Amino acid sequence: MTPDNGPLRPQRTAPRDLRGLAQHLSASVAADLDAAVATGITLRSQDVRPGDVFAALPGAATHGAAFAAAARAAGAVALLTDAAGAALAVDAGLPTLVVDDPRRVLGDAAAWLLRTEDAVPLLLGMTGTNGKTTTVTLLDHLLRRLGRRTGISTTAERVVDGVRIPSRLTTPEADELHGLLAAMRERRVDAAAIEVSAQALVRARVAGVRFDVAGFTNLSHDHLDDFGDMATYFAAKAALFEPDRARRGVVSLDSPWGARLAAEARIPVTTVALHGDADWRVAITERSLDGTRFRATAPDGRVLETRVRMLGDHAAADAALAAVMLVEGGVALDAIQEALGDDGFDVAVPGRLERLPSSACGPAVHLDVAHTPDAFEKSLAALRAVTPGRIVMVFGADGDRDPSKRFDMGRVASSTADVVVITDHHSRFEDPEAIRRTLLQGARSTGRAEVLEVPDPGAGIRAAVAMTGPGDAVLWAGTGRTDYRDIGGTKLPYSFHDEARAALAELQATAA
Numbered sequence: 001m002t003p004d005n006g007p008l009r010p011q012r013t014a015p016r017d018l019r020g021l022a023q024h025l026s027a028s029v030a031a032d033l034d035a036a037v038a039t040g041i042t043l044r045s046q047d048v049r050p051g052d053v054f055a056a057l058p059g060a061a062t063h064g065a066a067f068a069a070a071a072r073a074a075g076a077v078a079l080l081t082d083a084a085g086a087a088l089a090v091d092a093g094l095p096t097l098v099v100d101d102p103r104r105v106l107g108d109a110a111a112w113l114l115r116t117e118d119a120v121p122l123l124l125g126m127t128g129t130n131g132k133t134t135t136v137t138l139l140d141h142l143l144r145r146l147g148r149r150t151g152i153s154t155t156a157e158r159v160v161d162g163v164r165i166p167s168r169l170t171t172p173e174a175d176e177l178h179g180l181l182a183a184m185r186e187r188r189v190d191a192a193a194i195e196v197s198a199q200a201l202v203r204a205r206v207a208g209v210r211f212d213v214a215g216f217t218n219l220s221h222d223h224l225d226d227f228g229d230m231a232t233y234f235a236a237k238a239a240l241f242e243p244d245r246a247r248r249g250v251v252s253l254d255s256p257w258g259a260r261l262a263a264e265a266r267i268p269v270t271t272v273a274l275h276g277d278a279d280w281r282v283a284i285t286e287r288s289l290d291g292t293r294f295r296a297t298a299p300d301g302r303v304l305e306t307r308v309r310m311l312g313d314h315a316a317a318d319a320a321l322a323a324v325m326l327v328e329g330g331v332a333l334d335a336i337q338e339a340l341g342d343d344g345f346d347v348a349v350p351g352r353l354e355r356l357p358s359s360a361c362g363p364a365v366h367l368d369v370a371h372t373p374d375a376f377e378k379s380l381a382a383l384r385a386v387t388p389g390r391i392v393m394v395f396g397a398d399g400d401r402d403p404s405k406r407f408d409m410g411r412v413a414s415s416t417a418d419v420v421v422i423t424d425h426h427s428r429f430e431d432p433e434a435i436r437r438t439l440l441q442g443a444r445s446t447g448r449a450e451v452l453e454v455p456d457p458g459a460g461i462r463a464a465v466a467m468t469g470p471g472d473a474v475l476w477a478g479t480g481r482t483d484y485r486d487i488g489g490t491k492l493p494y495s496f497h498d499e500a501r502a503a504l505a506e507l508q509a510t511a512a
């Protein structure tokens with residue numbers, strides 16, 4: 001594996017005959033394959049390694065075939081493309097396999113070349129609008145407590161037995177995903193958890209993969225710019241619960257879409273719920289600033305009593321879901337209880353209700369990635385349960401991302417927070433003032449919280465911190481650990497974390 005050189009891949013792969021690949025894909029061959037063999041596959045010319053097939057895909061911005069010569073120079077041995085790509089890349093002179101839709105066959109091609117079927121003994125797939133990264137992190141924590149060698153793929157990073165690289169997408173493209181699975185097999189990883197986005201499911205990024213257990217956290221308003229309506233968004237997620245994608249499923253019933261998924265899935269499904277009836281019922285037994293205790297009761301009455309070192313009932317729901325996924329994956333409940341010991345899920349996810357260090361004179365300041373109305377509701381409820389004083393919430397909304405959720409983000413914020421500070425985050429190609437306007441309309445619609453508009457985010461967090469004191473909480477949502485702001489398509493270095501720390505330090509210096 002070479003973490004400094006693109007995606008994680010195995011060090012060694014046995015070469016495979018390209019005629020065999022053409023046969024496997026029912027591809028036509030536009031140039032003689034001779035006795036060509038390949039050791040890998042990639043769809044990104046910049047990631048080509050000697051011996052790779054370059055999968056040249058048509059895209060929204062360009063056709064990958066335009067980069068065939070660069071791919072060849074980097075060591076590509078063949079092209080996998082469509083007819084238009086084959087015509088475009090003819091001068092590159094590479095042996096070429098032609099299919100109607102190369103994106104659709106990429107996963108099967110990668111699985112065949114890298115022999116990734118059953119590469120990892122226990123493969124877990126996680127989907128849902130909110131809570132995927134949290135649940136994958138909790139799964140990884142629990143698996144390691146059980147003594148397993150693990151791998152994960154999240155919005156933040158890909159990790160194979162401790163070797164980590166930052167992620168480009170929440171769910172990798174199929175070539176990268178199979179490379180990751182092959183690297184996991186090489187490192188003898190025996191359990192892995194992968195975040196699966198709705199975009200990945202509709203764009204065949206998990207093709208050629210069959211999860212042992214698929215998990216569903218919830219579905220709520222997001223990504224309607226991509227999917228149009230909630231039913232289409234649901235259908236995209238539900239594809240993970242088809243027999244070709246997963247052997248069994250664990251579905252949370254905490255959002256109304258869970259019941260529909262459990263009813264419609266064509267694989268065996270076990271349900272979990274904090275509220276109402278389900279196979280596994282979860283009850284919160286204690287909420288404190290140090291974390292959340294809960295009890296999960298199995299269908300046969302056995303009980304898992306434990307805690308998660310994170311705030312919020314939603315974090316306990318994610319932890320219970322992780323535990324039930326492992327039970328469905330064949331791990332004994334007793335073993336889970338024993339592995340969790342007295343500390344429980346003793347892990348916190350960076351940027352998820354992450355509390356900054358502070359002195360006794362300041363408020364509790366939390367950074368959070370929440371960027372949907374439902375996530376706002378959950379994070380605010382978590383803080384409300386442990387905050388004796390006021391809650392001041394600072395947030396903006398991402399430009400060029402589902403504008404239809406913005407009014408509700410403002411409305412939900414002002415339904416629970418005492419003060420709402422609306423600011424700018426990643427305006428991208430939108431007018432930041434227009435983004436704020438909708439958030440403000442939503443925030444003012446409740447007539448409840450005090451609502452402020454502070455366009456500069458550094459000034460916004462300082463205003464929030466300055467109006468609070470001990471016993472109060474500040475929630476800066478939508479930021480997490482992001483270290484840039486995307487303005488007009490340019491990613492400017494910007495640490496929300498550093499800004500929040502500076503605001504807190506200034507308050508403490510003034511108080512001293």
Ligand SMILES: CC(=O)N[C@H]1[C@@H](OP(=O)(O)OP(=O)(O)OC[C@H]2O[C@@H](n3ccc(=O)[nH]c3=O)[C@H](O)[C@@H]2O)O[C@H](CO)[C@@H](O)[C@@H]1O[C@H](C)C(=O)N[C@@H](C)C(=O)N[C@H](CCC(=O)O)C(=O)O
Nearest residue numbers: 043044045057059060061062063064067169170171197199
């Ligand atoms: C809508 C979508 O998913 N688009 C993805 C898609 O873009 P595209 O098909 O339009 O590709 P393109 O940019 O026209 O390029 C065409 C081909 O040329 C290749 N190319 C291009 C340039 C070059 O120099 N060399 C080269 O080989 C590209 O790799 C690509 O295969 O293929 C690209 C290459 O893999 C992705 O980078 C791109 O993701 C974009 C950046 C994206 O933002 N995707 C979002 C919507 C997404 O997938 N998000 C979800 C989660 C969201 C969430 O939960 O919040 C995710 O899983 O990340």
Ligand SMILES: Nc1ncnc2c1ncn2[C@@H]1O[C@H](COP(=O)(O)OP(=O)(O)OP(=O)(O)O)[C@@H](O)[C@H]1O
Nearest residue numbers: 129130131132133134155314352369370375378379
């Ligand atoms: N089970 C849950 N139900 C509702 N909201 C949740 C749940 N778990 C987490 N959240 C909310 O979602 C936020 C994001 O959590 P997380 O990063 O785990 O989600 P995600 O699905 O990976 O999101 P994304 O991929 O969009 O970053 C949390 O800060 C919290 O506000």
